[in-house]
Structure formats: C-alpha cells, structure tokens
Amino acid sequence: MERLSNLSYKNQRILIIFLFSLVPVVxxxxxxxxxxxxxxxxxxTSWDGFxxxxxxxxxxxxxxxxxxxxxxxxxxxxxxxxxATFVQMGLALYFATILSFNxxxxxxxxxxxxxxxxxxxxxxxxxxxFFFKPEGTLNTLLDLxxxxxxxxxxxxxxxxxxxxxxxxxxxxxxxMNFIIFLGxxxxxxxxxxxxxxxxxxxxxxxxxHIIIPSIKKILQLNLILAVSGAIGVFExxxxxxxxxxxxxxxxxxxxxxxxxxxxxxxxxxxxxVLLGIVxxxxxxxxxxxxxxx
Amino acid sequence: MKKTKAVTSLAALTLMAGLFxxxxxxxxxxxxxxxxxxxxxxxxxxxxAAPEGDAAKDIKGDITVITQRTDIVDTVFKDYAAxxxxxYPDVKVNFEALSSYEDQIKIRMSTNDYGDxxxxxxxxxxxxxxxxxxxxxxxxxxxxxxxGLEERxxxxxxxxxxxxxxxxxxxxxxxxxxxxxxxEVPRTFEQFQTALQNIKDKTDAVPLYxxxxxxxxxxxxEADLATVAGDRDYVNIAQVASDDNFVQGQPHYxxxxxxxDAAKNGLIEEDPTTTDWETSKADLANGKIGTMMLGSxxxxxxKGLATNPxxxxxxxxxxxxxxxxxxxxxxxxxxxxxxxxxxxxxxAWVDWFINESGYPTTEGGGMSPVKGxxxxxxxxxxxxxxxxxxxxAPAKAGEEGWVDAIDKEAEIGLWQPDxxxxxxxxxxxNRKDSYDDIMKDLNDKWKAARAKVTAAx
Numbered sequence: 185m186e187r188l189s190n191l192s193y194k195n196q197r198i199l200i201i202f203l204f205s206l207v208p209v210v211x212x213x214x215x216x217x218x219x220x221x222x223x224x225x226x227x228x229t230s231w232d233g234f235x236x237x238x239x240x241x242x243x244x245x246x247x248x249x250x251x252x253x254x255x256x257x258x259x260x261x262x263x264x265x266x267x268a269t270f271v272q273m274g275l276a277l278y279f280a281t282i283l284s285f286n287x288x289x290x291x292x293x294x295x296x297x298x299x300x301x302x303x304x305x306x307x308x309x310x311x312x313x314f315f316f317k318p319e320g321t322l323n324t325l326l327d328l329x330x331x332x333x334x335x336x337x338x339x340x341x342x343x344x345x346x347x348x349x350x351x352x353x354x355x356x357x358x359x360m361n362f363i364i365f366l367g368x369x370x371x372x373x374x375x376x377x378x379x380x381x382x383x384x385x386x387x388x389x390x391x392x393h394i395i396i397p398s399i400k401k402i403l404q405l406n407l408i409l410a411v412s413g414a415i416g417v418f419e420x421x422x423x424x425x426x427x428x429x430x431x432x433x434x435x436x437x438x439x440x441x442x443x444x445x446x447x448x449x450x451x452x453x454x455x456x457v458l459l460g461i462v463x464x465x466x467x468x469x470x471x472x473x474x475x476x477x
Numbered sequence: 478m479k480k481t482k483a484v485t486s487l488a489a490l491t492l493m494a495g496l497f498x499x500x501x502x503x504x505x506x507x508x509x510x511x512x513x514x515x516x517x518x519x520x521x522x523x524x525x526a527a528p529e530g531d532a533a534k535d536i537k538g539d540i541t542v543i544t545q546r547t548d549i550v551d552t553v554f555k556d557y558a559a560x561x562x563x564x565y566p567d568v569k570v571n572f573e574a575l576s577s578y579e580d581q582i583k584i585r586m587s588t589n590d591y592g593d594x595x596x597x598x599x600x601x602x603x604x605x606x607x608x609x610x611x612x613x614x615x616x617x618x619x620x621x622x623x624x625g626l627e628e629r630x631x632x633x634x635x636x637x638x639x640x641x642x643x644x645x646x647x648x649x650x651x652x653x654x655x656x657x658x659x660x661e662v663p664r665t666f667e668q669f670q671t672a673l674q675n676i677k678d679k680t681d682a683v684p685l686y687x688x689x690x691x692x693x694x695x696x697x698x699e700a701d702l703a704t705v706a707g708d709r710d711y712v713n714i715a716q717v718a719s720d721d722n723f724v725q726g727q728p729h730y731x732x733x734x735x736x737x738d739a740a741k742n743g744l745i746e747e748d749p750t751t752t753d754w755e756t757s758k759a760d761l762a763n764g765k766i767g768t769m770m771l772g773s774x775x776x777x778x779x780k781g782l783a784t785n786p787x788x789x790x791x792x793x794x795x796x797x798x799x800x801x802x803x804x805x806x807x808x809x810x811x812x813x814x815x816x817x818x819x820x821x822x823x824x825a826w827v828d829w830f831i832n833e834s835g836y837p838t839t840e841g842g843g844m845s846p847v848k849g850x851x852x853x854x855x856x857x858x859x860x861x862x863x864x865x866x867x868x869x870a871p872a873k874a875g876e877e878g879w880v881d882a883i884d885k886e887a888e889i890g891l892w893q894p895d896x897x898x899x900x901x902x903x904x905x906x907n908r909k910d911s912y913d914d915i916m917k918d919l920n921d922k923w924k925a926a927r928a929k930v931t932a933a934x
Contacts, residue, residue, distance in 0.1 A: 232602065232885075233583065233600075234583065234586055234587065234601060234605060234609075235602065235605050235608075236605070236608045313690075313751060316751065317748070317751040318747060318748045318751065320751070337747075337748045337750070339748070339750040339751055340748050340749070340750045340751075340905075340907070341907075342902075342907040342908070345750075425690070425750060426690075426692050426894070428689070428692070428750070428894075428895075428898040428902070429750055429898070429902055429907060430902075430907070430908075440893075440895070441888070443580065443583075443600075444890060444893045444895075445885045445888050445890065445893075446600060446602075446885055447885065447888075
C-alpha cells in the first residue's frame with residue numbers, strides 16, 4: 185500500500201479507472217467480441233459444430249446463401265413484423281403521452297403496460313399459444329362479446345398466423361418503447377405546457393408542437409431499434425410454432441441450419457449476412473432521416 | 478489527505494479482489510454442494526454395503542452420470558445408485574439430468590467437462606465419436622453379449638451400448654377400435670385408412686393425432702421406414718444406393734402418403750398447430766385419440782396415465798410388403814467420456830446399468846440390449862404371427878454414416894420435423910404444393926446431395 189500511496193493523485197486515478205474497467209472490458213471481449221470474431225472465422229469453414237477438424241472452404245458458404253433464393257424468401261415474414269413495428273410505436277407513443285398528463289391510477293397503468301417486458305419470452309410464447317388455441321382465450325372472449333362469427337384458428341390459417349404472431353410481439357415489446365417515450369416526455373419542462381395553455385393550446389396542439397419535436401431523437405432511436413428488431417425476430421415464432429406453417433424467420437432458419445443440419449459454418453455465414461443487413465438498414469435510416477431536416 | 482487516497486485505493490483493490498474472489502468462492506460452493514450430495518448418497522448406503530469380490534472393492538472414485546430422464550433422476554436413479562453401491566461401495570455416483578439433452582450436451586462437449594458416463598448424442602457424426610468417447614471394446618467381442626452395437630461403432634470398436642432397444646409402430650387405443658367396429662388390426666395402407674375413417678364416423682375420438690406442434694413427435698414416423706420397405710437392408714444399404722428415394726412406389730413415398738392422406742381426409746386433430754404432447758398422451762390413454770405413431774418408449778408413459786392400461790395397444794405400421802418387419806433400433810447409447818478421471822468406475826456403472834439395473838425394460842420401456850433377455854409383455858401377442866422383430870442392417874463397409882451425411886448436406890431432415898410439417902400443411906390446404914411436388918423437391922435435394930457425398934468419399 186505504501187507504494188500505491190506514493191503515486192501521484194493523477195496516476196492513482198488512472199490505475200483505479202484501469203482496474204475497474206478491466207472487469208467489464210474483459211467480459212465484453214470474452215462474451216461479445218470474441219464470439220463475433222469466431223463467427224466470422226467459422227463462416228469460412230464447413231465446420232459441423234463439434235468435429236475436431238475444421239475445413240476451410242473460402243467463400244462457399246456465402247455463395248450458397250446468395251445463390252439459393254430460399255434463404256432470402258423468409259424475409260417476407262419480416263415485413264409483418266416491420267409493419268407491426270409502427271403499430272407498436274404508435275401505441276407506445278399514445279400511451280406515453282396520455283400517461284404523462286395527470287390521469288387517475290397513472291402508476292397502475294404504467295405498471296400494466298410495462299409488465300410484459302419483464303416476462304420471459306418463452307413464457308410469453310406459451311401464454312399466447314394458449315391464447316390462440318381454437319378453444320383458447322381469444323375465441324372464448326370473442327364468443328363472450330357476441331362476436332362468435334369472428335372466431336378463427338389463429339395459428340392454422342396461413343393468412344393470419346404471422347399477424348397473430350406479430351400481435352404477440354407487439355404486446356411483448358411495446359412496454360419497452362413506452363417507458364423510453366415516457367422518460368423522454370417527462371424531461372419536457374412543465375413551464376412549457378403552462379405557457380402553451382395560456383396561449384390557448386389544447387392537448388393535440390401540445391402533442392403536435394411540443395412533445396413530438398422534443399422527443400424526435402428518441403423517436404428515431406426507437407425506430408432504428410424496432411426495425412432491426414423486426415429483421416431479427418426469433419423467440420416468439422420459435423417458441424410458438426417453431427417456424428412452421430410459413431412463420432419461419434431468417435434467425436429461425438439460421439438456428440435450424442446450425443443445429444438441425446449441423447452446418448455451423450453456413451449458419452455463421454448467415455449470421456454475418458444478417459449482421460450486415462442490420463448495419464446497412466441502420467445506416468440507411470440515419471442518412472434518410474438526416475436528409476429530411 | 479495522503480492517507481485518504483491510500484484508503485481509497487485500498488478499498489478499490491479490495492473491491493476488485495472481492496469481485497474475483499466472489500467468482501471463485503461461488504465455484505467452491507457449487508463443488509461443495511456436489512460433494513455433500515455425493516456424500517449423502519455414500520453414507521446412506523455404507524451401512525448396507527455388501528462388497529462382493531476384490532475387483533469390485535478396488536474400484537473407487539467419484540463419477541458423474543448425465544441423463545436425459547429429468548422425471549426420474551431424483552427417484553429411480555437414486556435407488557439405482559444405492560443398489561450399485563452394494564456392489565461397488567467405494568464409487569460415489571452423482572447424477573445430472575438435462576432437460577433438452579441433445580442441445581445442452583452438445584455445448585458441453587466443446588469443453589472437457591461432460592461428466593463421466595453420458596449418452597452419446599445422436600447428432601455427433603459417427604466418425605467423430607473417438608474424439609469424445611472412451612472405446613468400450615471390440616465390437617466382435619461385445620457382440621456376444623449385446624445387440625444394437627453397430628449403430629455407434631467405428632472401425633470395429635464400440636463406443637456405446639444402447640440403454641434400451643426400441644421398436645416402432647402405431648400405438649392405439651383398443652377401446653376406440655372396438656367402438657369403431659374394427660375387429661382386426663389393419664395391416665395394409667388401405668385397411669389402415671379405412672380404420673381411421675371408421676373411427677371418425679363412429680366415435681368421438683381423433684383418429685390419428687399428429688402432434689404437429691411439438692415437432693419431434695413427427696420424426697417418429699421415420700423409424701417405420703423399414704416396416705414399409707419390409708426389408709432390413711433398406712435404410713442403410715438400399716437407400717444410399719438409390720437416386721430415387723422419394724419417388725412413387727418407394728418406401729419413403731408410401732410412408733408419408735399415410736400421413737398426407739390422413740390429414741387430407743380430415744382424420745387428424747382439428748388444429749394441429751396448437752397441439753400439446755403432454756395432453757395427447759392422456760387423451761390416447763383415455764380414448765379421446767385413436768392412434769399415434771410412436772416408439773415403444775412411449776407405451777409405459779401412456780399406460781401410466783390410463784384408467785385402463787390394457788386399452789393401450791401396439792401394432793406394426795401398415796405396409797404392403799410381403800412380411801411385416803418391426804424395426805428394432807437403439808435408444809440413446811451409453812458411453813464414457815474420454816476425459817473421465819475414473820474410467821474404471823464409469824465402466825462399472827455402464828455395465829451395471831445395462832445388465833442389472835432393469836432400466837432397459839422397466840423405465841426404458843423397450844427391449845434389453847442384453848442377448849437372450851426376455852421379451853417385454855406387450856410383444857408376446859406377436860409370438861407365432863407373421864410379425865418379425867429385427868434390427869436394421871448396418872451400412873456396408875466404407876458407407877457408414879452416408880444416410881446422415883446425405884441428409885444433412887441436402888437439408889432434408891429425415892429425423893427433423895420440417896418436411897413432415899410441410900406435408901401436413903399441404904394436406905390441410907395451407908400450401909399450394911401437392912404431395913407429389915413435395916416429394917419431387919425432396920428427391921431433387923437427395924439426388925444432388927447424394928452425388929456430392931458419394932463423390933467426396
């Protein structure tokens with residue numbers, strides 16, 4: 185300890201900062217960067233996942249992905265989730281705005297809306313599997329309200345399955361958007377509202393001219409997160425249908441290739457491609473949104 | 478002031494140390510817990526230990542047995558350990574049960590720590606087994622004692638012994654059949670479809686429950702391929718020699734046509750996408766379901782849920798072949814980790830488990846792999862009929878693992894639910910493809926992959 189105290193205050197600070205950041209940086213390197221690096225490495229091999237020898241195959245895996253249309257066909261399914269994203273953000277913004285004003289049972293509503301985010305995705309999958317059963321919750325409810333004619337086999341009908349699943353996805357992730365919006369809206373000073381009220385603004389005016397401009401950055405952020413989320417949809421369709429009946433997504437396909445057909449090399453290449461797509465989409469969004477200004 | 482700085486840095490260091498220490502002490506705890514558990518098992522049986530012979534006494538050590546039976550690991554397996562300790566008092570047996578065995582063990586096998594005794598994952602390529610498992614002996618020697626070794630042997634050396642030998646076919650409810658007026662067990666495809674139709678017309682039961690949602694249950698159909706072919710050589714020998722695996726008239730085509738026709742004619746459950754495996758077992762046991770395609774391992778589980786266990790029956794898959802062959806195939810194989818530190822003790826457990834625990838017939842629900850063991854009760858009805866039970870022939874020398882290699886290369890998934898799901902989706906009208914389209918697509922993939930695999934070897 186003698187020696188440490190001999191160091192100057194500045195050096196001690198550096199040392200401590202270094203030591204403290206060592207742990208998170210090591211964790212980050214081991215669990216984020218190393219796997220990504222390895223993924224790139226595997227994507228050039230025909231490794232099956234356990235074999236001791238790894239065969240280098242160059243760009244063969246990428247060639248397979250880009251020459252076989254069935255690997256990209258599944259992105260059609262992502263469109264459902266992409267459109268659901270806007271529903272999700274709209275609802276989140278709507279609830280966040282309402283709940284930022286004085287409403288009775290405000291905290292209770294906040295809790296209800298945020299609750300799904302806390303649940304485990306697998307549990308949600310099972311809940312909604314029951315919800316969509318022919319004799320499940322949704323059909324029972326419809327019957328109760330005299331809408332028996334609207335009853336459907338929600339997961340059997342190929343035109344409805346992805347909408348049903350996207351609905352479950354909206355339910356699951358809306359809370360997160362909601363809480364972010366709520367936080368952003370709360371940061372707007374109450375004096376601005378007061379001033380606008382004096383000028384005769386109603387709630388819509390306030391929303392249109394105060395709230396929206398103030399949280400524009402957060403809106404953009406949420407949009408980017410939601411769109412890349414829509415590209416990488418996985419757990420809800422995987423748990424509920426296993427990707428069957430036309431609900432398979434690119435990530436489900438990647439997992440299947442890796443673990444059902446033991447083509448870890450090809451699956452890594454698919455993951456790299458997905459990463460590339462997400463990066464491109466994000467950059468595109470940033471560029472397009474900037475141009476609007 | 479200087480002192481405070483020193484104190485701050487000291488505190489920082491202590492925190493850091495604490496972080497690391499925290500990690501390691503957790504490990505210690507886990508180890509201790511495991512050790513205490515083992516200790517309990519040990520002390521519980523020491524009193525009753527009755528050592529036999531010096532060889533058994535000499536074997537000592539701690540072994541970890543990894544199993545897929547989460548349902549009985551704390552009950553039946555504990556009893557096994559107690560009985561095992563009567564013979565080998567110095568071996569402490571710890572158990573670990575994995576809920577999705579295949580997935581979890583695969584990940585653990587990339588390290589050196591995957592227990593001492595474990596089940597050989599079916600997804601490990603046969604040729605890679607020597608990298609992970611201890612050789613159990615020459616196949617020609619072990620063959621005198623056990624059946625089913627050929628499935629997990631490489632170059633004449635065996636790496637696993639089956640924990641039970643399964644037979645596959647149709648599990649049905651006898652009462653439902655009686656109510657539907659079916660007096661004779663259907664033998665051909667036509668008779669089987671008629672039987673299903675009768676169940677639909679005359680009873681409230683679901684004629685054929687596919688368990689589409691669970692997925693893996695659909696893979697059980699693949700085991701009946703040998704019955705449809707009526708030839709024990711078909712699966713591993715004839716199949717790999719043919720470019721026309723899914724063409725009309727071939728066993729694969731006929732096998733899944735049964736599934737397609739049943740679904741097309743509305744003889745399956747109302748909404749396959751929301752089925753539930755656990756409920757289906759009880760429903761079959763109690764007459765709400767007529768038939769399910771499963772292996773013998775399911776019989777015990779279904780009977781356990783039945784109000785009248787005698788209603789649960791087994792029959793061979795329908796076939797137009799001249800003789801009825803019910804294929805016998807290995808359940809998981811039991812093997813020893815290459816990295817085990819107590820290989821002698823591990824070997825003792827393997828031998829004891831297969832030969833003396835009674836698991837193969839009681840808990841496993843199939844036949845014992847030990848040669849000359851008695852047939853299970855449910856099969857005795859077939860004695861003296863034209864139904865034969867036989868293992869499927871191993872691949873020709875030099876062609877081991879080809880079926881698997883072609884299947885994976887083609888991404889067909891013979892033992893995966895995917896194309897079976899497509900068949901059902903097409904049959905109920907969710908897809909435009911006809912049965913022939915699906916089969917043609919599979920056959921094209923098979924042909925291309927087969928060309929690639931046979932050229933490479």
